[in-house]
Amino acid sequence: MHDFFLYSAVVLMIIIAIPLLRVLKGPSVFDRLLGANAIATKTIVLITLIGFLFERVDMFIDITLAYAALGFISSLALAKYITVKRVEVDQP
Amino acid sequence: MTVDVISFLSILFILIGIFFMFVGSLGVIRLPDFYSRTHAASKTDTLGILLVVFGLILFEGATINSIKLAFILVFIALANPIGSHALARAALKSGLQPVLFRREQSLSKDDQSDAAERSANDLIREK
Amino acid sequence: MKSYSIYHSFVLFVSLMFFWLVMSGYFDALHIGFGVISIGTVMVFFHSIRRHAFFEEEKSPLKSVNPIRFISYVFWVIWEIFKSGIFVAKVILKPSMPIEPSILTFKADLPGPYAKMLLGNSITLTPGTLTVDIEDDLFTVHALSRETYAGIIDDSMPKKVLSLYSDEKRPVISDVKITHTNL
Amino acid sequence: MKTGSESPIIVLGARLLSPFIMLFGLYVIFHGHYSPGGGFQGGALLAASVLLMRVASGTQISSLMVKESLTTPLGVVGVLIYFGTGLLAFLMGGDFLDYGALPIPGLSPEYLRYTGILIIEIGVGLAVMMVMILLYDKMATGEEEVE
Structure with missing residues (x-):
């Protein structure tokens, strides 16, 4: 089971790297934000899997919850900031 | 590795969840415009994460850590739709237009095209 | 301004207490005491926010739902x-x-x-x-x-x-x- | 009170989740020595729960929760709790932040250390929380002055 968690964490890291392309490429600010948000949500699972790998689930769940809460708040704050500032978006 | 039913089920759930997360990542790259990408990020990713965490709960069994994992489950199910709604709303408010197009085969026999001729431009300008 | 019911506060307290007990994992008097103090702090912080009606005709979410x-x-x-x-x-x-x-x-x-x-x-x-x-x-x-x-x-x-x-x-x-x- | 422009999904969702995030921050402070975290991380989470309400509903309404004029004094109180505890131990004949020398009667040295760390972490958490809210408020209002 340990091996299974290890391999799935490795596969998950490769999957997490895919939206990075959108962050780099994205025509508008929102595409970049969406890519960053997709990375943040998947990282939650990655941290939990690492917790199972190290067999310190209780500790890593605390980290996961803090990460999830901070990621959610920062994505809301960025969305709000961009709305208020009315950043010029270039059309694709 | 002894394969009993519970670990088999949890492995199954985790694999399906990782597959859905992979599809979500692919959708963020493949789909044509921001709003359709939001669909991929909000729905497929949410389902993938829920499945993986559910698989981990099955593996962990009936301990207090399972209830903590269930908190993550509830938090993701609540926060992910709210986050993507906030992002899509910010995009609409700052004037990012959705790319809308019709498939060729439905173009000829479109019965409600007249009612639908308002452009997304007008929609945004109204606000 | 709207007033919130005791029922609503009770539901909030019970759900916060459940969250605390599960997160803490310690069920002795000291940690439950910390929990009660923390929940008291949270409820003091959120007192006026919960009294404030963000929208007109805002109803209590729990009482009217079947x-x-x-x-x-x-x-x-x-x-x-x-x-x-x-x-x-x-x-x-x-x-x-x-x-x-x-x-x-x-x-x-x-x-x-x-x-x-x-x-x-x-x-x-x-x-x-x-x-x-x-x-x-x-x-x-x-x-x-x-x-x-x-x-x-x-x-x-x-x-x-x-x-x-x-x-x-x-x-x-x-x-x-x-x-x-x-x- | 212009709240009609806010989407109910964001405002009500934030109000639903915010108390739990704040309680989680307090949990991180109180359980600093069993699990990762402590004063700074807990303070960041406490600040995050307040900032969630500020972001979702605008500074005007969420100043009901923590008044802007209160952030600096409470932050100073947090620093003073930290410094005062350390100085008290110093004055009672120990080193600076020597918890064993704290003048709390009826506690064994182990519990004395435990209590000392807890007091320090509460001070640090309060200071971090208030300074983060202060930074956000300064950034938000500074923006309005420019326009």
Whole structure:
């Protein structure tokens, strides 16, 4: 089971790297934000899997919850900031 | 590795969840415009994460850590739709237009095209 | 200003206490005492926020909801999460990507902002539709293809949300406008 | 009171989740020595729960929760709790932040250390929380002055 968690964490890291392309490429600010948000949500699972790998689930769940809460708040704050500032978006 | 039913089920759930997360990542790259990408990020990713965490709960069994994992489950199910709604709303408010197009085969026999001729431009300008 | 009921505060206290006990994992008097102090701090901080009505005609979310229907509604939403994930995955994995994005706006006549929030979140969680904006009564929804918004414009999902709050049978949505193209 | 422009999904969702995030921050502070975290991380989470309400509903309404004029004094109180505890131990004949020398009667040295760390962490958490809210408020209002 340990091996299974290890391999799935490795596969998950490769999957997490895919939206990075959108962050780099994205025509508008929102595409970049969406890519960053997709990375943040998947990282939650990655941290939990690492917790199972190290067999310190209780500790890593605390980290996961803090990460999830901070990621959610920062994505809301960025969305709000961009709305208020009315950043010029270039059309694709 | 002894394969009993519970670990088999949890492995199954985790694999399906990782597959859905992979599809979500692919959708963020493949789909044509921001709003359709939001669909991929909000729905497929949410389902993938829920499945993986559910698989981990099955593996962990009936301990207090399972209830903590269930908190993550509830938090993701609540926060992910709210986050993507906030992002899509910010995009609409700052004037990012959705790319809308019709498939060729439905173009000829479109019965409600007249009612639908308002452009997304007008929609945004109204606000 | 609105006043919140004791029932509402009690529900908040019990759910916060449950959260604390599970997170803490220590069930001795010292840690439960810390928990009571912490929950007291949280409730002091949120006292005036909870008294403040963000929207007009805001109702207490818990008292007006029919509990049995709400539980069945939650299970329905979980089932919809499954369906929508599978739907979007199918769309993404097909090489031709059969999407036909459209924007629809409609007015929904629902009792209070909590009902609007429920409807908005269930639209987001059902296959192929995404709530983009809610402005007073006006919903703006982005749909991925033509089949996906059938559940909204034939009024079945909004009626489901209304049935959580009251027994009356009336049409909920009106003024549906569908935009297929921005040419 | 212009709240009509806010989407009910964001405002009500934030109000639903914010108390739990704040309680989680307090949990991180109180359990600093069994699990990762402590004063700083807990303070960041406490600040995050307040900022969630500020972001979702605008500064005007959420100043009901923590008034802007209160952030600097409470932050100073947090620093003073930290410094005062350390100085008290110093004055009672120990080193600076020597918890064993704290003049709390009826506690064994182990519990004395435990209590000392807890007091320090509460001070640090309060200071971090208030300074973060202060930074956000300064950034938000500075923006309005420019326009």
